Amino acid sequence: MKRLGTFCAAGVVVGTMAGGVLVSGQNASLPEPRKGFGASVTGAFEGWYYNEDGSRTFLLGYYNRNLQQELDVPIGPNNRIDPGGPDMGQPTHFLPGRQWGMFAVPVPKDFKEQDSLTWTITANGQTNTIPLRLKADYVMSPFKEIAVGNTPPAIRFEPAGSAVQGPLAILARAPARTASLAAPLELTVWAADDMKFTNGTSAPMTTPRPPVTVRFSKYRGPGPVTFDKPRPTVEKLAAGEGAFSGKATTSVKFGEPGDYVLHVTANDYSGDGGGGFGCCWTTSVVKVAVKP
Numbered sequence: 001m002k003r004l005g006t007f008c009a010a011g012v013v014v015g016t017m018a019g020g021v022l023v024s025g026q027n028a029s030l031p032e033p034r035k036g037f038g039a040s041v042t043g044a045f046e047g048w049y050y051n052e053d054g055s056r057t058f059l060l061g062y063y064n065r066n067l068q069q070e071l072d073v074p075i076g077p078n079n080r081i082d083p084g085g086p087d088m089g090q091p092t093h094f095l096p097g098r099q100w101g102m103f104a105v106p107v108p109k110d111f112k113e114q115d116s117l118t119w120t121i122t123a124n125g126q127t128n129t130i131p132l133r134l135k136a137d138y139v140m141s142p143f144k145e146i147a148v149g150n151t152p153p154a155i156r157f158e159p160a161g162s163a164v165q166g167p168l169a170i171l172a173r174a175p176a177r178t179a180s181l182a183a184p185l186e187l188t189v190w191a192a193d194d195m196k197f198t199n200g201t202s203a204p205m206t207t208p209r210p211p212v213t214v215r216f217s218k219y220r221g222p223g224p225v226t227f228d229k230p231r232p233t234v235e236k237l238a239a240g241e242g243a244f245s246g247k248a249t250t251s252v253k254f255g256e257p258g259d260y261v262l263h264v265t266a267n268d269y270s271g272d273g274g275g276g277f278g279c280c281w282t283t284s285v286v287k288v289a290v291k292p
Helices: 272-276
Strands: 003-009 012-015 020-023 041-050 058-063 079-082 097-106 115-124 127-134 154-156 176-180 185-193 213-220 225-227 244-254 258-267 281-291
Touching: 003 185, 020 225, 041 127, 058 115, 058 185, 079 281, 097 272, 154 244, 154 272, 213 225, 213 244, 213 281, 244 272, 272 281
Parallel strands: 176 281
Antiparallel strands: 003 012, 003 041, 003 127, 012 020, 041 058, 058 097, 079 115, 115 127, 154 185, 185 244, 213 258, 225 244, 258 281
C-alpha cells in the first residue's frame, strides 16, 4: 500500500492512502468536508529525507479544503512553524486542494527522533496544527524511485544555469528577478527528464502523459498575481540533456508593488505527489521584486 502523507486536523489524524482516506485519533468523526469557501487549511507532512552530506530535510505540502477560495495567510500567529520560526519558508498563499511537497525545511543538526516542530495555520477562523518528526516510517526517497531508477525532472531558469532536481523549494536558494506593474514578467524554465516510468505493476501506460508538466503559482506576496498560462505546455527541444528536453514560458502580471515569491512545480510521468511513491517531482521558488 502506498503512503501519500499525513496531516492532523482538529485532533484527527488523517492519512491519505491509495484509494481512500484513513481516519484515526480521539475524534471518530470524519474531517471537515470540502466546500467552495470558508473551509480550513491544514499542513501536510510528506516525510523526511537524507541529503548527500548526511543532513536531513522535512518535506511539506498542505490541504486547502476550499474548492474555489485561495487564501493569503501572512507569516505570524496564524501561519507559523515552531520552535525556531515563525518563518521557515512556508507559503503564505494557499491554492485550493491538495498541494504536494511544496517546500522543504532543513532539519537542525541536533534534532532527535523524540523532538518535533509544529506548523500551525489559522484560516477562515479555524486553526490546525501538525507535528514534524523524524519517525523511521516517514523516510522518503524523493530523488530516485527504486523500482526503475526514475528520477525527478531537472529544471533551470537559464539555458545554461544551475539545475534544480527534486523537491528543493527553499527560499535561501531562490533566484531573483525584477519586474514592474507596467509590464508583465516573462518567466521561462528549461526542463529535462529521464522518461522512466513505473505504475507499480508491469502493465503499460494506458493513457500516455506528457514527459514533463510545469505549473507556476503565487507562493508569497502582497497583491494578486496573474499568469497567462499557469500550466504552459512544455515544448520539446531538438537537443538537450536527458531522454526529454523542453522549455515552458509564462507571462506574469502583478497587482501591487512589493516583494513576491513564485513557485514552480515540475512533474514527470508519475504525476502529482509522485503517484504516491514520494518521487518524482521537482519544486523551486523565484523571488521577484516588483516596482511601481
